[in-house]
Amino acid sequence: MVGSLRPMFLGEDLLAYLVLAIGGAMAVGSVAALVRPPARRGDGDLDRAPVARSLVFAAIGAVGAVWALASLISG
Numbered sequence: 001m002v003g004s005l006r007p008m009f010l011g012e013d014l015l016a017y018l019v020l021a022i023g024g025a026m027a028v029g030s031v032a033a034l035v036r037p038p039a040r041r042g043d044g045d046l047d048r049a050p051v052a053r054s055l056v057f058a059a060i061g062a063v064g065a066v067w068a069l070a071s072l073i074s075g
Contacts, residue, residue, distance in 0.1 A: 013072055020068035026061030030054045 008014065033049040041047070 016068045016071045019064050020072070023061045023064030023066075023068060027058045027065060028061075030058035030061065 010017070030049075031054070034051065034054050037048050038045075
């Protein structure tokens with residue numbers, strides 16, 4: 001039917017929810033890699049995560065998550 005309005009898949013705020021999820025996972029995962037490195041390592045793995053890169057990734061993820069959360073709260 002032409003002109004009928006259907007609700008969007010997963011709501012109007014899908015992009016904000018995705019940015020919140022990915023940004024939060026990026027921030028938490030980067031900090032977790034610094035705080036608690038994996039017990040078992042493969043042949044090509046580093047002894048510990050690169051600190052500068054992990055902190056930059058955590059900051060980028062946190063900014064994205066906060067921005068998405070602010071977008072969702074503001075309406």
